Amino acid sequence: MFDALASLLVFDLLGLSAGDRLGAALHFFVADTVKIFVMLALIIYAMGLFRAMLSPERVRDYVRGKPEWLARTLAILLGAVTPFCSCSSVPLFIGFVEAGIPLGVTFSFLIASPMINEVAVVILAGILGWQLTLLYVAAGLAVAWFGGLAMQRFKPERWVEDYVWKIRMGQMQAPAADHSWAGRHRYAVNEVKEIVGRLWKWVLLGIAVGALFHGYVPEAWVAEYLAGGAWYTVPMAVLVGVPLYSNATGVIPVAEAMLGKGVAMGTTLAFMMSIAALSLPEMIILRKVIRWPALALFAAVLAVAITLVGWGFNLIA
Amino acid sequence: MKNIKVLGSGCRNCETTAKLIEQAAAAKGIAIELEKVTDMAAILGYGVMSTPGVVIDGQVVHAGGVPDRKTIEGWL
DSSP: OHHHHHHIIIIIISOOOTTSHHHHHHHHHHHHHHHHHHHHHHHHHHHHHTTOOOOHHHHHHHHTTSOHHHHHHHHHHHHHTSOOOGGGHHHHHHHHHHTTOOHHHHHHHHHHHHHOOHHHHHHHHHHHOHHHHHHHHHHHHHHHHHHHHHHHHTOGGGGBOHHHHHOOOOOOOOOOOOOSHHHHHHHHHHHHHHHHHHHHHHHHHHHHHHHHHHHHSOHHHHHHHTTTOOTTHHHHHHHHHTTOOOOHHHHHHHHHHHHHTTOOHHHHHHHHHHHHHOOHHHHHHHTTTBOHHHHHHHHHHHHHHHHHHHHHHHHHO | OEEEEEEOSSOHHHHHHHHHHHHHHHHHTOOEEEEEEOOHHHHHHTTOOSSSEEEETTEEEEESSOOOHHHHHHHO
């Protein structure tokens, strides 16, 4: 449906051809823009209607005081369904520390939450199919589990800023939610406005990059350098991806274009994960609560974990 | 007069929230005392981890995300 609409606009109305570079890129851009934004609005509205989104305060309550393996499992699974704006990472970090949750578990949460979320998962399945989506989710969960575990070994507590330990958190009386249908509808519409308002730039940027890749990168070049899954393509993808920031949803069209041209799956997944999981801006925000050695380690641990996962997938495929 | 605090580390959503509350109060002709709380210890002291949060007369009424207009009018 979306492809037909894009064909109508780009090929019939503008008179471009599918074999043409500009035509191919524009077609990709139009089809993906319509498809992704329609899906975004629908999913967020549905989630809002059922008030299905968890708050970090609730996650903290569930995770605190559990044995470490259970705390880590919960942090990762709940992290995957908790919408999380990187602007909240500082209060979240402090809140977890104050609850006595081990730092390694908090790191697991910080890895899982931006990388996997229900909105990105539904869109990923809609665009790249559910098999690849399952692989991405499994890979993300594994990276979050082992990444947090590895961080714990370095005893990152010693790098936490002193003031963090002194903060005492108050008890919040959770405000009662309006459960009438009118209230739910209002809440859901507001969620759509807020989340789409926050994400649209990243999504458009991702679609534009994907469209350029789709239209202008020659298949022969991809086949020669990126398709075989040569070992060095994975760490290269990770090194490029780690400092870059985009939202998990924004990465999807880029991955779509890469896979479409035949880039190896492990390389593509590693690229996606490294962009979504960590970024320079996020590190600068986290610097307020923890010192550079811990952040450098965090980046290194993640890069290694994602590289291993990428190699694994390239081996299987 | 209601004392309203917007909790947030100065991110854009927090600014938007403060502005929305100001506008809603002005439209209704209600005098409020609006305060922006950016100190982390104070924010967490209210038990809020997801910003922006809104506190009215010492009571947390909202946390996480920009509240919609109707909700704000309900508080006032």
